[in-house]
Amino acid sequence: MAGSNPNAKPMNLTLKVWRQPNRQTEGQMVDYQVKDISPDMSFLEMLDVLNEDLLHQGQDPVAFDHDCREGICGSCDLFINGRSHGPEKGTTTCQLHMRKFSDGDTITIEPWRANAFPVNKDLSVDRSAFDRIIQAGGYVSVNTGGAPDGNEIPIPKDIADRAFEAATCIGCGACVAACKNASAMLFVSAKVSQLALLPQGQVERQTRVENMVAQMDIEGFGACSNIGSCAAECPVGISLENIAILNREFLTAKAASNNLA
Amino acid sequence: MNWFTKTFTSSIGRKIIMSLTGLFLCTFLVVHLIGNLQLFKHDDGVAFNTYSHFMGTNPVIRTIEWGLVLGFGFHIYEALMLTMRNKGARSHGYAQWQAKQNSEWTSRNMGILGSIILVFLIVHLYNFFWRARFGTLDADINHNDDLYKVVVTSFHQWWYVVLYVAAQASLGYHLWHGFRSGFQTLGLNHRKYMPLIKNFGYAFAVIVSAGFASMPLYFLFFTNENGALLTSAPAVLHQLALAFN
Numbered sequence: 001m002a003g004s005n006p007n008a009k010p011m012n013l014t015l016k017v018w019r020q021p022n023r024q025t026e027g028q029m030v031d032y033q034v035k036d037i038s039p040d041m042s043f044l045e046m047l048d049v050l051n052e053d054l055l056h057q058g059q060d061p062v063a064f065d066h067d068c069r070e071g072i073c074g075s076c077d078l079f080i081n082g083r084s085h086g087p088e089k090g091t092t093t094c095q096l097h098m099r100k101f102s103d104g105d106t107i108t109i110e111p112w113r114a115n116a117f118p119v120n121k122d123l124s125v126d127r128s129a130f131d132r133i134i135q136a137g138g139y140v141s142v143n144t145g146g147a148p149d150g151n152e153i154p155i156p157k158d159i160a161d162r163a164f165e166a167a168t169c170i171g172c173g174a175c176v177a178a179c180k181n182a183s184a185m186l187f188v189s190a191k192v193s194q195l196a197l198l199p200q201g202q203v204e205r206q207t208r209v210e211n212m213v214a215q216m217d218i219e220g221f222g223a224c225s226n227i228g229s230c231a232a233e234c235p236v237g238i239s240l241e242n243i244a245i246l247n248r249e250f251l252t253a254k255a256a257s258n259n260l261a
Numbered sequence: 262m263n264w265f266t267k268t269f270t271s272s273i274g275r276k277i278i279m280s281l282t283g284l285f286l287c288t289f290l291v292v293h294l295i296g297n298l299q300l301f302k303h304d305d306g307v308a309f310n311t312y313s314h315f316m317g318t319n320p321v322i323r324t325i326e327w328g329l330v331l332g333f334g335f336h337i338y339e340a341l342m343l344t345m346r347n348k349g350a351r352s353h354g355y356a357q358w359q360a361k362q363n364s365e366w367t368s369r370n371m372g373i374l375g376s377i378i379l380v381f382l383i384v385h386l387y388n389f390f391w392r393a394r395f396g397t398l399d400a401d402i403n404h405n406d407d408l409y410k411v412v413v414t415s416f417h418q419w420w421y422v423v424l425y426v427a428a429q430a431s432l433g434y435h436l437w438h439g440f441r442s443g444f445q446t447l448g449l450n451h452r453k454y455m456p457l458i459k460n461f462g463y464a465f466a467v468i469v470s471a472g473f474a475s476m477p478l479y480f481l482f483f484t485n486e487n488g489a490l491l492t493s494a495p496a497v498l499h500q501l502a503l504a505f506n
Contacts, residue, residue, distance in 0.1 A: 016356070029356055082359030108357040115350055180360060180369055181347035183272075213273055222350035223272035223343050225371065226442040232363035241450050247273055248448030254268040261264065 008039040011103040015050065017062055018110045020119050027119070029108075039099035043086065044069060044076060046098055047109075064123040071095040071235070074170030077177070078123055079110040084174035084233040092172065092235045112173050114182035116219040127173050129219040130187060134171075136215035137208035138191045140200045153199050166194035168236040175230035175238070181222030186230040188216050189246035190238045196249050206257035209249040272346065275339045280443035282336040287440065287465070289329055294472045301479065306401060306409020306488060314405040317393055337379065344372055367438040374435040381428030388415060413488040416480035419504045425477040433470030440465055 012035045020027025034050050041049070044066050051061035067075035076093035080086035086096045101107065111119050116129040155163075169190035176184050192209050195201030201208070224243055231240045268274045296316070299309040316322050360369060367374070389411065392398065398406040415421050440462030444450065449458070481504060483491055491497050 018356075079355060082355065082357035083362060087362075110355055110357070113351050113353055113355055115352055178360075178363060180364075182350035183347070185272075213271055214267075217272050220350055221272075222347035223276055224446075225276075225343070225347070225368065226438070226445050227364045227368040229360060229363040240445065241452070244445050244448045244450030246448075247277070247446055250271075250273045251277060251448065254264065254274075259264065261267075 008099065009103065010036040010038055011098065011101065011105070013037060013046075013101065013104070014106040016106060016108045017050075017123070018119075019062070019122055020111075022121060023118055027122070029110075037098055039097070041098045042069070042094055043078070043080070043096040043098065044094050062123060063121040065125070066094060069094040072170060074172035074235075077112050077125060077127070077173055079112060079177055081108050084112075084178040085172075085235055089232075090235055090237055092170075095235075112177035114173075114176050114221065116182065116184070116221050117173060117176065125173075127171070129221070130171050130173065130184070132219065133184070133188060133212050133215045134191065137204060137211040138195070139204075140195060141203050155198065159197050163194050163197040166190045166197070166238065166242055169194075169234075169238050170236060172235060174233050174235060176221065178229040178233035179222065179224075180227055180229065181225060183224045183230070184216050184219070184221035185224040185243050185246060186234065186238055186240075188212055189242035192249055193242045193245040196245065205249070206253035207259060209246065209253045210257060210259060213246075213250055272343075275343050275346075276446045278335055279339045279343065280446040282332045282339070283439050284443045285328075285332045286336060287436070287443075289332070290469050294469055297473070297476060300409070300412060300476055303490065306407065306413075307403060309409045309412075310401045310405040310407055311403065313393060313408045317406075333382075337375075340372065340375060365438065367434045368442070371435060371438060374431045377431040378428060378435060381424060381431075384424065385428075409488065412476075413480055413484065413486065416477040417486055417500075417504050419481065422477040422481045422504075426474045429470040429474035432473070433466045436466035436469060437463060 012033065015032045015034060016029050017032060018027055019030045032050055032054075034046060034053070037046050037049065044064070047062060047064060054061045065075045065077050067073045069076075071092045071094060074092070076085075078085065078093045080093065080096070085091055085093045086100070088096050088100055109123060111117075111123045111125045112127075117125040117127055120126050167190075169187060171187060173187070175186035176182050179186075192212060195208065196205055226240070226243075228240055231238060262270070269278060296312055297309075299312055300306075302308050389408065392411060393406060393408050398408060399410060401407040401409070416425075441455075441459045444455075444458050444462075480488070482497060482501070485491060485496075485500060486503075491500060
């Protein structure tokens, strides 16, 4: 595929978009035509063009989630042509460019599908289930008083690197969307292993994994069956090794923690 | 709920039971396959019947047998529980779904493969286990039940052989994903050892399923109705004609 190409021809596309007025009303797929789309546009810019057209025609624009449009916030959450964030590997929807598509293509655009992620409107979903999982234990205690000297807390480079890899999770929910079981384990495992690997995370280590897994189950996410769709579709490349770490942390915490409840 | 039931009814807890029972059932497959290799001995089934007599009467084996029942029971029960949970996690599916772009077919179809194996298991238990344990069989020259004769007769029915081979193919695919998946669920995923576990699992799946499938195929194609080896191509063709009639 070409990069920015001044000779690239504008594209005409057919979009099949999920339209749903609100949480209570059942939605449906609606076909739209968009014309003169530049291959250099991002996917979200293409949707902006669609929405301007809809506004000019006096119709309700398509609601979709987005914020930074730089691939770091994790807000954009479209299921494009049967895959989380579309066909390009390791990319969020905002960083997916129209040059990945061809003139005349039909593109199917759906919201993340999981009962734990209810559709607010059209393509916009409520991912506050993730927030509640973080509130259940995805934090560290910071005591007041003098800050300890950084050199007094030695962390081996490879441990720091692994913790950082896990910390790159942007909480977009692509893992849940791609998983056959709508499981949130890749997300939860990234958060649990990031903190379990570092000294700052040791204080709540056992309680954290117990509470986060309990909250994950309450929210109604499915269980992992090691299919690997999540890691394959993750825009930042969180690995399945984290789920093994989560399981290990969970089992050892359940066996050894003082929490009887 | 106390902490123990909470642990093993959680999503991860159920998965842990799935993997422990699954890996335990793998050890059973090894024992079963090695024992059954005696079917290939040309002794009119004497060794195989002695072995099956031992397996049916030895008190240690009979005790472990209950472990096996529990192993299968929990594996199937947890599979049902997890499948219900997982189906319930997405009641509205996608209009377009390209799972084959990001995952293996076997990993997404463990339930279907497992169900085929379960149907096979019921037929298999009824035909061999039930008859050996509760039925009356002819005696062989050592006055052991002649289970070998039941095996040879069964494996000369083409539909039976088809069921067996199809079930073993399902088992192979089930193990292809299940073996390494069991280790992953138990948290036994390490950069140094995971490639070995994966490759061992693939080899295990192929050897076990091919090993079991070879038995019905051997009897159908290469022996007569008494289990004696056929030596010429016309004899094989004649034998096949009988099996399909």
